[in-house]
Amino acid sequence: MKIAVLVKQVIGSESALEITDSNNWVKEDNASFVMNPPDNYAIEEALIIKEKLGEGEVVIISQGPARAQKVIREGLAKGADRGIHIEEGGQIETDPLSIAKSIVSAIKEEHFDLVLSGLQSDDTGMGQTGVLVGELLNMSVATLAIETDIDKGKIRVKRELESGWFQWVTLGSSASITIQSGINQPRYPSLKGIMGAKKKEIKVVQSLSMDNKQSIDKVFVPQVSKETEIIDTDINLAVDRIVEILKTEVKVF
Numbered sequence: 001m002k003i004a005v006l007v008k009q010v011i012g013s014e015s016a017l018e019i020t021d022s023n024n025w026v027k028e029d030n031a032s033f034v035m036n037p038p039d040n041y042a043i044e045e046a047l048i049i050k051e052k053l054g055e056g057e058v059v060i061i062s063q064g065p066a067r068a069q070k071v072i073r074e075g076l077a078k079g080a081d082r083g084i085h086i087e088e089g090g091q092i093e094t095d096p097l098s099i100a101k102s103i104v105s106a107i108k109e110e111h112f113d114l115v116l117s118g119l120q121s122d123d124t125g126m127g128q129t130g131v132l133v134g135e136l137l138n139m140s141v142a143t144l145a146i147e148t149d150i151d152k153g154k155i156r157v158k159r160e161l162e163s164g165w166f167q168w169v170t171l172g173s174s175a176s177i178t179i180q181s182g183i184n185q186p187r188y189p190s191l192k193g194i195m196g197a198k199k200k201e202i203k204v205v206q207s208l209s210m211d212n213k214q215s216i217d218k219v220f221v222p223q224v225s226k227e228t229e230i231i232d233t234d235i236n237l238a239v240d241r242i243v244e245i246l247k248t249e250v251k252v253f
Contacts, residue, residue, distance in 0.1 A: 001056040001150070003046045004107060006117035006130060007039040007075060009068045013122070023218050025092075035071040038118025040186040042179040046116050047079050047187070049150050057081045061107060063099055063207055064088055076197035077189030083202040094124055095212040100132035102208040108137065114155070115176040119144065124216070127178070134176025142169055143178045 011017070015031040043060070050056040060075035062068045063086035072083035086106050093099050115137070117130030127143075134141035140155070146166070147158035155171040160180055171177075189197070229245075231238045246252050 001049065001053055001113045002110070003049060003056060003058050003114045003116060004110070004112040005039070005042050005046045005058060005060050005075065005080065006103065006115065006133065007043065007060055007062045007071050008036040008118075008121050008123075009033050009062065009064050009071045010036045010121055010123045019219055019221070023220065024216055025219055033067060033070070035074055036118055036121050036123075038120060038122070038179070038181045039071075040118075041181050041183050042116040042118045043075050043078055043080065044184045044186040045145075045148060045179050046114075048184060049114070049148065053151065059084060059110070059112070061103060062086070063102060064092065069202060072202055073197050074189060076200045076202075077193040078187055079193060080200075082200055085202050085204045086207045087204055088207045093207065093212075094216050095214045096126050096128035096132055097214065098208070098210050098212050100129050100136055101210065103129070103133055104136045105208050106205045112137075113174050114150070115139065117176070117178050119178050119180050130176055130178040137174070137176065140171035140175040141177075142171055142175065144180050145177045146180045146183050148177070148183075 010033065011026065011028065012032040012034040017031070018027045019025075020027050043058075046058045050058055058080040060072045060080045060083040062072050062083070065088055068087075069083075069085050072085055076083055084106060086102055093102070115130065115133055117133075120127035121129075131141055131143060133139075142157040142159060144160040145157045146160045149156040149158075155173070155175050155177075157169050157171060157175075157177055159167045159169060161167055231241050
């Protein structure tokens with residue numbers, strides 16, 4: 001089985017973030033970059049599937065500037081076979097559809113049996129890229145996977161639904177699956193794996209240039225405010241007011 005794993009490089013959670021003068025992103029000069037945490041689970045699931053089948057190939061795919069090769073190498077050090085870097089120049093792409101089209105353009109000739117991706121990215125958190133890639137490649141798609149049962153003949157996925165419910169679905173012979181964090185225990189790269197990753201192939205292709213359908217208009221720090229309200233001592237009025245607050249302000253029901 002030939003498996004593609006989509007990974008993204010994001011700003012680490014410990015970085016001090018400062019908004020740019022244009023208010024449309026954060027300053028990256030002093031930021032540290034890491035692999036998007038949910039993507040670690042997608043890589044691990046791909047390696048588990050390959051080991052279970054006893055054959056196959058795991059390919060790490062990432063779109064971004066030259067620094068994105070760091071996360072590809074990390075995936076290779078964990079045991080992936082090779083990488084594809086879709087290199088961006090200038091402004092970093094944030095439109096999921098444009099990203100998906102660029103990825104599909106780079107990998108469509110590979111004819112992957114399976115495309116895995118983390119549930120969403122830690123920066124924009126849109127959670128659309130894996131779904132869009134599957135659609136553009138005419139694959140079956142499943143999201144929020146918490147368990148996979150895959151052999152050469154079928155692909156079954158256990159999905160997490162709302163309110164503690166789960167669902168088993170059977171997909172077609174080729175599929176794109178977004179992996180829920182916690183599905184497995186991601187491995188750490190070994191010293192041997194780190195050394196071996198230096199010799200593994202990373203193919204570099206240029207990202208597509210296209211008109212975006214979606215963009216980030218403004219990034220800002222939420223304003224925090226405090227307000228104290230003394231609720232009427234009359235029990236009936238107090239209950240009515242508490243219910244109103246829960247509905248309109250706290251919005252818990």
